Amino acid sequence: MPKRALVALALVLAASYGLHAQQVTYDRILRAAEEPQNWLTYSGGYFSQRYSSLKQIDTSNVRNLEIKWILPNQVFGAWQASPLVVDGIMYLTMRPNDIVAVDAKSGRVFWQYRYTNSPDQRVCCGSNNRGVAILGDTLYMATLDAHLVAVDAKTGRLLWNVEAGDPKLGYSMTLSPLVVKDKVIVGVGGGEYGIRGFLAAHDAHTGKELWRTYTIPGPGEKGHDSWRGEDWMHGGGSIWVTGSYDPALNLTYWGVGNPGPDWTPAQRPGDNLYTDSVIALDPETGAIKWHYQFTPNDGYDYDSVQVPVLADIDFRGTPTKAMMWANRNGFFYVLDRATGKFLSGTPFVKVNWASGHDANGRPIPTPQPTGMPTFPGNQGGTNWFSPSYSPRTGLFYVSAWLDYASIYRRQEVQYSAGRTFAGAFPITLTPVPGAPAPGIGRARPINNWTDAVAHGAVLAIDPKTGQQKWRFDQFDVTESGNLTTGGDLLFTGGREGYFYALDARTGAMLYRSTVGGQIANGPMTYSVDGKQYVAVISGNSLIVYGLRE
Amino acid sequence: MVSFARAVLIAVACLVMAFAARVGAQQNPQEHPGQYSQADVEAGSRLYSAQCQLCHGLTGDQVTGIDLRRGQFRRVSSDEDLARVITTGVQGTAMPPFALQPTEVNSVIAFIRAGFDPAGTAVKVGNAARGRELFAGKGACASCHRVNGRGPRVAPDLSDVGAVRSPGSLQRSVLDPSSQMMPINRPVRIVMKDGKTIAGRRLNEDTFTVQVIDEQERLVSVDKSGIKSMTVETKSSMPAYQGKLTADEISDVIAYLLTLRG
Numbered sequence: 001m002p003k004r005a006l007v008a009l010a011l012v013l014a015a016s017y018g019l020h021a022q023q024v025t026y027d028r029i030l031r032a033a034e035e036p037q038n039w040l041t042y043s044g045g046y047f048s049q050r051y052s053s054l055k056q057i058d059t060s061n062v063r064n065l066e067i068k069w070i071l072p073n074q075v076f077g078a079w080q081a082s083p084l085v086v087d088g089i090m091y092l093t094m095r096p097n098d099i100v101a102v103d104a105k106s107g108r109v110f111w112q113y114r115y116t117n118s119p120d121q122r123v124c125c126g127s128n129n130r131g132v133a134i135l136g137d138t139l140y141m142a143t144l145d146a147h148l149v150a151v152d153a154k155t156g157r158l159l160w161n162v163e164a165g166d167p168k169l170g171y172s173m174t175l176s177p178l179v180v181k182d183k184v185i186v187g188v189g190g191g192e193y194g195i196r197g198f199l200a201a202h203d204a205h206t207g208k209e210l211w212r213t214y215t216i217p218g219p220g221e222k223g224h225d226s227w228r229g230e231d232w233m234h235g236g237g238s239i240w241v242t243g244s245y246d247p248a249l250n251l252t253y254w255g256v257g258n259p260g261p262d263w264t265p266a267q268r269p270g271d272n273l274y275t276d277s278v279i280a281l282d283p284e285t286g287a288i289k290w291h292y293q294f295t296p297n298d299g300y301d302y303d304s305v306q307v308p309v310l311a312d313i314d315f316r317g318t319p320t321k322a323m324m325w326a327n328r329n330g331f332f333y334v335l336d337r338a339t340g341k342f343l344s345g346t347p348f349v350k351v352n353w354a355s356g357h358d359a360n361g362r363p364i365p366t367p368q369p370t371g372m373p374t375f376p377g378n379q380g381g382t383n384w385f386s387p388s389y390s391p392r393t394g395l396f397y398v399s400a401w402l403d404y405a406s407i408y409r410r411q412e413v414q415y416s417a418g419r420t421f422a423g424a425f426p427i428t429l430t431p432v433p434g435a436p437a438p439g440i441g442r443a444r445p446i447n448n449w450t451d452a453v454a455h456g457a458v459l460a461i462d463p464k465t466g467q468q469k470w471r472f473d474q475f476d477v478t479e480s481g482n483l484t485t486g487g488d489l490l491f492t493g494g495r496e497g498y499f500y501a502l503d504a505r506t507g508a509m510l511y512r513s514t515v516g517g518q519i520a521n522g523p524m525t526y527s528v529d530g531k532q533y534v535a536v537i538s539g540n541s542l543i544v545y546g547l548r549e
Numbered sequence: 550m551v552s553f554a555r556a557v558l559i560a561v562a563c564l565v566m567a568f569a570a571r572v573g574a575q576q577n578p579q580e581h582p583g584q585y586s587q588a589d590v591e592a593g594s595r596l597y598s599a600q601c602q603l604c605h606g607l608t609g610d611q612v613t614g615i616d617l618r619r620g621q622f623r624r625v626s627s628d629e630d631l632a633r634v635i636t637t638g639v640q641g642t643a644m645p646p647f648a649l650q651p652t653e654v655n656s657v658i659a660f661i662r663a664g665f666d667p668a669g670t671a672v673k674v675g676n677a678a679r680g681r682e683l684f685a686g687k688g689a690c691a692s693c694h695r696v697n698g699r700g701p702r703v704a705p706d707l708s709d710v711g712a713v714r715s716p717g718s719l720q721r722s723v724l725d726p727s728s729q730m731m732p733i734n735r736p737v738r739i740v741m742k743d744g745k746t747i748a749g750r751r752l753n754e755d756t757f758t759v760q761v762i763d764e765q766e767r768l769v770s771v772d773k774s775g776i777k778s779m780t781v782e783t784k785s786s787m788p789a790y791q792g793k794l795t796a797d798e799i800s801d802v803i804a805y806l807l808t809l810r811g
Contacts, residue, residue, distance in 0.1 A: 034552060409667055411594070420607045424594075427666060434718040435731050446753050452732040475756045496755040512757075 023136045024086055026181050030247055031327045032270060036486075037527040039085045042131055042176035042242040043386060047310040048154035050388040052525045056532040056548060058487030062501045062511045064548045068533065069107030071100075071542040074125075078441040079537045082131045082386070082481070085526035090535070091134065091153065092542065096127040097143045099151055102312075105216055105528045107544060111156035120167040121145035122418070123174070124192040125440050130242070130521075131176035133184060135204050137318065142173030142186045148202055150184075164188065168418050170195050175370075176242045180252055180283040183210060187239020191257040192305065194421030197237030199254055201286060211286035215239065215256045215274045217439065223273035223291075231268040234415045236260030237275045241305040241384045247323070249338055251280045251289055253310070253323065257303040261413045265299035272297055276304045278325065280308045290340030294327045295363065299354060299408060301378050301426075302329040309396065310337055316464055324463050326387055326398040328380030329353065331363075332466050346466025348459055349381035349400050373429040376398035377406035377454070379440070379477075384482030388490065393504050395460045395469055397482045397490055404454035404477070405429040428453060436480040438477045442495045442518045447476045458482060458492050460507060469506035481522025483534070491534055493519025493527035499536050499543070500527070581719065583796040585659035585671035591596065593660025594667035596653055604643060609665055611644075618665040620807055621712060627804060628674050631658050664715040672716035673800050680805025683798055688790065690802070696809060702766045705734050705750070709811030719803045723794070726787035736782040737761055741775050751781070 013302040024040060030040070032045040036053045043050050057065065066531040073079055075095040083092040090104040097115040102108065121144045132151075137157060139151045145167035151158055164186055165171030170193025178185045191197065191430020191473040197215040204206060215237030217223040227235060237261045243254035259268055259275035279288050279474040295302045309324045315334060323337040330351035334343040352375045354363035368374050379401060387398040411424035428437030436448045448510035478494035485491075490504040495518040501511035517539015525534045534545045597605075601617075601767050609617030632654050635680065638646035643782035649657070684690045693704040710719070722729040737759065739747040749763035759779070760770045773779075790799065 364718050388721055411598070411667070413598070416603075419603070422607060424667065425608060425665075432718075432729050432730055433669075433721070436713075436733075446733070447755060448733040448753075449730065450732040450754060473756070494756075498756065 026132045026135065026179070029135070029179060037085075038087065039083070039524045039526050040134065041084070041178065042082050042133070043244070043307055043522070046245040046247065048242075048244040048307045049309055049311065049391070049484075050386050050482060050522055050524070051390050053486040054532045056484035056527065057485065057489065057525075057534065059489060059503055059510060061547060062487070062489055065501070065511055065513070065534070065545045066548045067513070068544050068546045070544070071102060071109070073540045073542075076540060077126055078128065078479070078518065079540060079542075080128045080130050080174075080521050081537065082522045082524055083535055083542070084132060084134055085524075086134060086153075087157065088528045089137055089153075090526075091132050091139060093129045093131050095129065097129055097141060099132055099139060099141055099156065101153065101156060104526060104533065104544075105475060109352065112153050113156040113158070115141070115143055115149060117143060118145040118167055121172060121273040122167065122170060122193065123172045123189065125361065126421075128174045130174060133177040133179045134370055135179040135182075135184070138204065140177045140179070140184045142175055142177055144172050146171040146173050146188060148173070148177065148184065148186055148207060150204075150207060153313050160207040161180070162202065162209070162478035164202070164209070165190070165198075165526075169193070170418050173240075175240050176290075178242050178245065178252070180203065180245050183283060185243070185252065185283065187215075187254060188245075189238045189240040189257075191236040191238035191260060192262060192420055192422045193418060194234035194236070194260045194415045195238065196233060196235060197239055197257065199239055199281065199286065201283065213279075213281060213286035213288060215279065217273060222288075225274040226271040228269050231270075231272075231298050234260050234421060235268065235272060236262070238303070239305065240303075241307055244308040244310050245283065246310055246322060246337060249321070250282065251283075251337070251344075253278055253280050253308040253337065255303075255308060255325075257305050258301045259298055261421050261423040262301045263299055263408055263426060264410055264412055265297045266410060267412050267423075268297070270297060273446075276302055278304060278308055278328070278335070278340075280337070292333075292335055292340045292342060292361065294325075294331070294333065295329045298329075299367075299410070300329070300374060300381060300406070302327065303383070304328065305384050306382065307386050309387055310336075311389050311391065311463075313394065313463060315343060324387075324389060324396045326382050326396070326400070326459075326461070328376075328383055329363075330376040330381035330399075331357075332396070332461050332463075334463050334466070348398070348461060348466075348468065349402055349404075350375040351381070371407060373405035373407050375405045376401060377404045377428055378426045379404070379438070383479065385479050385520070388482040388484045390488075390490075390504050392486065393460075393484070393486060394462070394464075395504065396463050397458060397460050397492075397504070398485060399478045399482060399492065399494075400457050400459050401454050401477045401482050402457055403451075404438075411415050413450045438495075441479070441520065442476075445497070445516075447496070451475050456494055458490065458502065458507070460504075472502055472507045472509070478519075480519040483523040483525060485525055491523040491525075491536065493523070493536060493538065495519075499523075499538065513545070515539070515541075517541065560784045583673045583800050584717075585588070585655070585662065585673065589656045589659035590663045590669060590671050591667050592653070593656035593658070593663075593671075594665075596649070596657050596704075597660050597665075600647060601657065601779050609661070619712065620661070620664075620715060620717045626674070626677055626808060627663070628658050629660065662716050664717065670717040670720075672720040672803060674807060675797060675800030675804045676717055677801070677804040677808045679798075680801035680803065683794065683802050684805055687798070688794060688802060693787070702762060703750075703764075707809055710809050711807040712810040714806070716803050716807060719806050720799060723790045723799055723802060725789050725791065726785040730783070730785045735751065735788070738780045738782070739771055740779075741771075743775070747771060776800065
C-alpha cells in the first residue's frame, strides 16, 4: 500500500475513532451510573431510579443555587419532557414533537428538528412528549401520530420514520423510547379510544419492527380468558411512560394503562389482563415472562404506567431484587422483579376501593355505593410523574395527591373506530357541587379548587415497611417528577411554580426558587467541565441551575 | 257555618296532603319548581350519547366556540333558544335539525343544563332581560356584586360567572349561598405575628402565600411565614333568596347571570 494511502487510512481511522469515542454505545447505557456527568436515558439509567451520584451540589451549599440559563418553548401546554445530556450536549423534545440539541453549559441551540404530525393524530390529554432516547449518534423520538423517528444527533437530520400505530384508530405515542441492545422499544397511547395496546421493538438501524407484544392477549394467548367475547379487541392497555431493564435478568419492565372503556367495568367482565399491570418481557423476543396486575377489572382509570423503579435492597432481612411501585391506585408495592412475586402493598394515600391484598397479592375490592366517593380519585394517588429512589437513603420518593376522591358514574358505551371509548367522566368530590377541581395540568395561575378538594405532597416511603418516613406538603396538587442525588438532595416542583431542593433524609426545604409556571417534568442533573447543573421545566421554560461562583 | 265534622274532615285532609307532599319531596328532593326532573336528565344523557356526542364530543366542547357542559353557546341563551336550534338546526353549519319529540328535546336540554351529570340537577333558564332588572332592583344583587366594571368589590365579581358556573350551581347559590360558596371565595381572617389583622375575601393561595382583597378593597399578598393564625370561614354573608324571589324570578336572574361571560 502506498504511503499516502496509509496516511489517509490512518486519518480515516483516527476520525472514526474520534467519532466512535462520542457515541453512546449500549455498553455506555448499561454503565450509565459510572458516568454521572451524563444522563443517558429517560430516568437516568436502566434501573429508573432518577438518582445521580453527583454531589458537588449538596445540603450545605444548595442555598447558593442560581439560574444559569433558560430555554423557552414556543408552544404552550404542560412541558413534560426529560432532557438527555451526553458529553456536554443536551437533547430535548419540545411540544409537540420537535427536538433540539443544546449546549448544556450555555443553553445555546445547535440545531432544531421539526416534526409535522398527521392531521389524523388525536390524544386524550394533551400534545405531550417526554423525551428522546439515544444509541450511537442517533436520537429516537416517538410522535403524537404514533410514528417512531430517528434523527442524526449531530445534524438534526431525519434518518428514518416508521409508522408504529394507526393514528386514525386513536394510537399515539408520548413516551420516551427505551433502547435495549440494538432495539428501540416503544409503547402506544390511546387507552381512551378503544385501542388494543402493545409494546414493540424496532431495529435501531432501520426502524423495522422486530417484535410486537399486545398488552391485551388475543385468542389462544395466555390471559385471553380474562376477557369476555370480543371485548379484548378494544381493551385499551396503553403504554405511555418509559419502562426499565434489568440486564442481569434480561427482563424489561413496562407499566400498562387502563382497560377500555375506562369507567364501565361491567361492560368488560373479567380481570382484563394485562391492563393496570406490570409486564416483564424478554427484550429479544417480546415474550411476557411474568406479570402482576395491580387493579383487576379496573373501573377507576388507575393506569399503571408509572416508572418501574428497580433496586437491590434488603427487604425485611432478605437481599431482594426489588421493583418498587407507587401505583395510581393508591398502593405502594414491592415486587420481586425476578419472578413478579408480590411482596407488599401498602396504601400511601387514602384508599377505599380495596381493603388490602390477599396472600397472593390480589386486591380485595370494596366498591363504593353509587354516588359515594372513591379514594383515590380519577387522577390517582400518583400518576405518570417520575418517582425517585436514592440508594444512599434507601427511601422511595413520589409526588402524591392527597384527600382526593371521585364519584364514578357507570354508562355503557359503544365502540366507534377512532372515537372516544371511555364511559361517563367521573365527578371530583368537592365541598360544593360543581366547584372547580384539579384536572390534568393547570391552565391558570389561580388555585380555585384549593386544598379543600385535593392537595399535593412529596412522600418519602421506606420500601421495607411501606411506611411514610416524611412528607413535604403543598397547597396545590403536584405533577412534578423527583430527582435525588449523591448530595442527599431531592429536587422537585409542583403546580404552584416553585422549584425545591429538599433534604432527602428529612424532607426539610433547603432551597426554593420561584419559577412561576407549573413543573410537570422530572428534574435531572448533569455536569460539564466539572460543574454540576440541575435542569427543570417550569411552564414553557427549561431552567438550568448551578452554584453561584 | 261549616259543621264541626266537616271542619275535622278538612283538617285531616289538609294534614294528609301536607304529609303526602312531604313524602313526595323526600322521595324527589331535587324536583323543585324551576328544575328539570331527574328522569329527564337521565334520558337526556342517553339521547346525548346517541345523537349529539359524535360531533359535540364526550365533554361537549368538541365544536369550536361551544362548551355545552359549561353552558357556553354561540347563538343561544334560553332553553327556548336551545330547543329551537335542536329542532331546526343551524343553516350554514354542521348542526342539522333533529327530528326529536318535544319531551326528548326537553331531556337533552335537561342533560346540558345539568352540566353533563346524569345524576345532576338541571335548572330552567328564564328571561335574561327580566333577570337583569331583578339583579339591579328587587334582588339588590348589585349592592354587593360588581359586573363589568360597575358596583362594589365586596362580593365576588360576577362579570364571568356565566362562563364558570352551571345553571344548577347558580340556582343553589341564590337559594342557599353558604352551601355554594366556592372554597377559593371563602372569607379569611388573618392575624399576623406583629398583631396586624387582615380580613377579606381569598383570591388565591399557595403553599407559602395567600392573596386577599380586604374589606377596604385593597389587594394584599401575605407571606404565611408571618402569620400567627388564619381562619377560613365557610359561611357566606350573602342573604338566601329562598322566599324573597319567586321561582320564575330566580330563573330569570339565572338567565341573566348566564349571559355574563367576561
